[in-house]
Amino acid sequence: MGRTRPGDAGAKVLKAASALFYREGIHAVGVDTVAAEAGVTKAALYGNFGSKSRLVVAYLRERDRRWQEQIDTITAGHDDPRERVLAVFDAYEAWLSRDGYRGCAFLNAASEYPDPEDPVREVVRHHKTALRGYLRTQLERAGSPRADGLAEEMMLLLEGATVTSVVSRDARPFSAGKRLAETLLAAAGDEVPRPAR
Amino acid sequence: MGRTRPGDAGAKVLKAASALFYREGIHAVGVDTVAAEAGVTKAALYGNFGSKSRLVVAYLRERDRRWQEQIDTITAGHDDPRERVLAVFDAYEAWLSRDGYRGCAFLNAASEYPDPEDPVREVVRHHKTALRGYLRTQLERAGSPRADGLAEEMMLLLEGATVTSVVSRDARPFSAGKRLAETLLAAAGDEVPRPAR
DNA sequence: CACCAAACAGACAGGTCTGTCTGGTGTCAA
DNA sequence: TTGACACCAGACAGACCTGTCTGTTTGGTG
Numbered sequence: 010m011g012r013t014r015p016g017d018a019g020a021k022v023l024k025a026a027s028a029l030f031y032r033e034g035i036h037a038v039g040v041d042t043v044a045a046e047a048g049v050t051k052a053a054l055y056g057n058f059g060s061k062s063r064l065v066v067a068y069l070r071e072r073d074r075r076w077q078e079q080i081d082t083i084t085a086g087h088d089d090p091r092e093r094v095l096a097v098f099d100a101y102e103a104w105l106s107r108d109g110y111r112g113c114a115f116l117n118a119a120s121e122y123p124d125p126e127d128p129v130r131e132v133v134r135h136h137k138t139a140l141r142g143y144l145r146t147q148l149e150r151a152g153s154p155r156a157d158g159l160a161e162e163m164m165l166l167l168e169g170a171t172v173t174s175v176v177s178r179d180a181r182p183f184s185a186g187k188r189l190a191e192t193l194l195a196a197a198g199d200e201v202p203r204p205a206r
Numbered sequence: 207m208g209r210t211r212p213g214d215a216g217a218k219v220l221k222a223a224s225a226l227f228y229r230e231g232i233h234a235v236g237v238d239t240v241a242a243e244a245g246v247t248k249a250a251l252y253g254n255f256g257s258k259s260r261l262v263v264a265y266l267r268e269r270d271r272r273w274q275e276q277i278d279t280i281t282a283g284h285d286d287p288r289e290r291v292l293a294v295f296d297a298y299e300a301w302l303s304r305d306g307y308r309g310c311a312f313l314n315a316a317s318e319y320p321d322p323e324d325p326v327r328e329v330v331r332h333h334k335t336a337l338r339g340y341l342r343t344q345l346e347r348a349g350s351p352r353a354d355g356l357a358e359e360m361m362l363l364l365e366g367a368t369v370t371s372v373v374s375r376d377a378r379p380f381s382a383g384k385r386l387a388e389t390l391l392a393a394a395g396d397e398v399p400r401p402a403r
Numbered sequence: 404c405a406c407c408a409a410a411c412a413g414a415c416a417g418g419t420c421t422g423t424c425t426g427g428t429g430t431c432a433a
Numbered sequence: 434t435t436g437a438c439a440c441c442a443g444a445c446a447g448a449c450c451t452g453t454c455t456g457t458t459t460g461g462t463g
Binding site for chain 2: 116121137162165175177182
């Protein structure tokens with residue numbers, strides 16, 4: 010009666026884990042808590058994920074998947090590659106004002122997992138590489154002669170604004186970041202207004 | 207025989223805690239481990255600090271004190287305020303290549319303590335406010351008409367380079383950050399080459 | 404020398420952590 | 434109808450956590 014179909018305990022666990030790990034921190038949340046919040050037994054949790062470590066990795070992968078969807082939405086919503094880059098700033102800033110904002114889940118996870126060889130850190134690197142790659146691709150399409158360097162600069166501004174906004178608890182870092190990003194993009198455009206090719 | 211004088215157990219604990227908390231993360235290190243590493247009993251640890259939370263706060267305060275000393279060294283070593291700002295980038299970059307680099311201890315601590323009201327977060331805010339204040343003061347002395355905004359931008363670049371360098375495990379973010387900082391400082395100088403006053 | 408504060412050694416309480424195991428229950432498909 | 438399977442309920446092991454307590458030893462000071 011009201012019993013959910015077998016097979017979706019994993020999804021419920023992942024959802025609960027995602028909320029709890031992000032909000033409280035990973036080491037601060039036990040598997041009992043995750044299972045209870047998911048309305049699932051610990052046995053079901055271990056049956057689906059095998060260990061807490063693997064659940065943590067699954068949590069980050071899921072998070073990365075959802076982030077990728079947002080990026081796709083941005084891509085679909087803008088034709089100009091420069092606008093897409095700036096839209097990333099807007100998306101991050103909008104996310105800040107959502108309830109329970111705690112900054113970048115990947116950076117938070119990385120600071121709880123010191124070992125660079127840990128699978129968790131691998132997911133973090135994968136995510137950041139994807140972000141950087143997106144920025145670089147868009148800047149290349151915009152015809153920037155130094156898309157790579159510019160992408161790195163955009164990364165610094167985005168990451169800097171994210172961590173600073175967590176500490177200061179306001180959106181000013183994002184305003185400053187986006188303003189500077191616009192300036193840099195405009196300057197890059199001036200350097201080579203219509204590049205060959 | 208070889209017994210240390212009474213009264214310095216606190217210092218030994220702080221030193222051990224500083225190394226362990228930074229390297230492994232705060233939640234990952236128990237007080238037993240700290241006491242053992244310090245060569246001190248748990249009773250001595252609790253006698254000096256009262257609780258783990260207070261030890262964590264003391265750890266961050268001590269870290270902030272040592273950081274302030276580095277800032278003073280930079281101030282003493284450069285007369286030009288613009289050079290001082292750039293020297294901060296150099297100092298952070300040099301720190302990266304030291305063994306066991308794990309990024310900013312304050313940001314790492316903040317991501318382990320979600321509650322903004324926690325005393326730990328207060329120390330983190332204090333530290334970041336001090337950094338920002340230093341940058342702003344130097345930029346004001348340099349005669350920049352928008353020292354405040356420029357200081358914010360320098361913060362973004364510094365923090366961005368720090369967290370990015372942790373993930374990617376190389377120094378490129380700092381190269382990019384410093385290069386951009388130099389450009390911004392030069393541009394700010396051009397705007398008002400010799401400001402009134 | 405006598406005293407005291409601070410450290411030592413180490414047991415202890417009470418709780419939480421990850422992970423396992425046993426046995427019962429509901430659902431679906433053959 | 435029967436069997437496979439995924440789940441529930443909850444106890445359990447063993448390690449680790451923070452924090453406290455008793456009693457002993459030591460170094461520095463009056």
